[in-house]
Amino acid sequence: FSKANGGNNFHFFDQKMDNQGHDYLNLINDLRQAIKKQEFFLTYQPKVDLTNKKIIGAEALIRWQHPKKGVIYPDQFIPEAEKSGLINEIGEWVIKQACLACKDWITAGFKDFTVAVNVSSQQFKQDNIYQVVKTALNNAKLAGKHLELEMTESLLVENSHELKKLLQDISLLGVHLSIDDFGTGYSNLSYLKEFDIKTLKIDRSFVNDVENNGKNKALVKAIIQMAKGLELTTVGEGVENQQVAELLSDFTCDYGQGYLWSKPVRDKDFIKFIHSYAKPS
Ligand code: C2E
Ligand code: MG
Ligand code: MG
Numbered sequence: 001f002s003k004a005n006g007g008n009n010f011h012f013f014d015q016k017m018d019n020q021g022h023d024y025l026n027l028i029n030d031l032r033q034a035i036k037k038q039e040f041f042l043t044y045q046p047k048v049d050l051t052n053k054k055i056i057g058a059e060a061l062i063r064w065q066h067p068k069k070g071v072i073y074p075d076q077f078i079p080e081a082e083k084s085g086l087i088n089e090i091g092e093w094v095i096k097q098a099c100l101a102c103k104d105w106i107t108a109g110f111k112d113f114t115v116a117v118n119v120s121s122q123q124f125k126q127d128n129i130y131q132v133v134k135t136a137l138n139n140a141k142l143a144g145k146h147l148e149l150e151m152t153e154s155l156l157v158e159n160s161h162e163l164k165k166l167l168q169d170i171s172l173l174g175v176h177l178s179i180d181d182f183g184t185g186y187s188n189l190s191y192l193k194e195f196d197i198k199t200l201k202i203d204r205s206f207v208n209d210v211e212n213n214g215k216n217k218a219l220v221k222a223i224i225q226m227a228k229g230l231e232l233t234t235v236g237e238g239v240e241n242q243q244v245a246e247l248l249s250d251f252t253c254d255y256g257q258g259y260l261w262s263k264p265v266r267d268k269d270f271i272k273f274i275h276s277y278a279k280p281s
């Protein structure tokens, strides 16, 4: 009995692996098409100053308008784009578009606004990322200080001279570097003094229920204190209600981002959105 069963199981497993390979290849083909046909669009989620509740800028979040499957969220395709290397091309497009959008906001009168872009670790490993950033800024006639690059802790595990030099060069353009999802990754914090990091974005898994969860409250408070000591600014991610915003503010967190203020807004609607936010009825 065990033989037959084992055989079946093995066969089944084999087939499943095969299907997964197929799905992956289909997705990669679709992604290639998506790049060619420009099926991606950006949404922007405002970042708010917790002391005066003013919008100071926004984070660009990519979406894919798939011809058959509708809108696809980044968690469903960014990992595959990273694995296949297509992230470099997609990411270059994101940086370029985000810089152009920020220039539009500035032209519309929001002169201090910044735009934050998520950059995958792979993108920092391609040899031309510095040039990509510089070209995007020049193309949009945008000063570097209006652009922020969000990276994850996993990138900084290496602590290589090359990476340090690269991030230093990018910082010299005036571009801000921040750590996304802070607290969920690498636990050796020495990188915080090694690299030119300006901001910690505290992961939403700590922030979301901070008002009811004593342990998360302690963690969030400690992260903000540590950041202050290192002269880093802090952003609370995933703020969904007023109590959380007030608590973050009490802990002297600088900025907040989350559904409390707005879900990500489609690129073409964002200027309308910030105008209406600036003049609440
Ligand atoms: P992230 O950079 O940590 O972005 C924050 C995510 O949390 C976004 O999900 C946002 O829509 C969501 N969010 C914001 N406020 C709230 C809230 O109050 N409650 C809850 N439950 N969620 C909130 P999204 O847009 O699905 O993006 C997921 C991840 O995909 C991003 O996480 C980022 O890591 C990645 N990503 C997005 N755009 C890009 C991109 O252009 N390039 C790369 N490489 N990665 C991207
Ligand atoms: Mg982010
Ligand atoms: Mg995040």
Ligand code: MG
Pocket: 180, 181
């Ligand atoms: Mg994330």
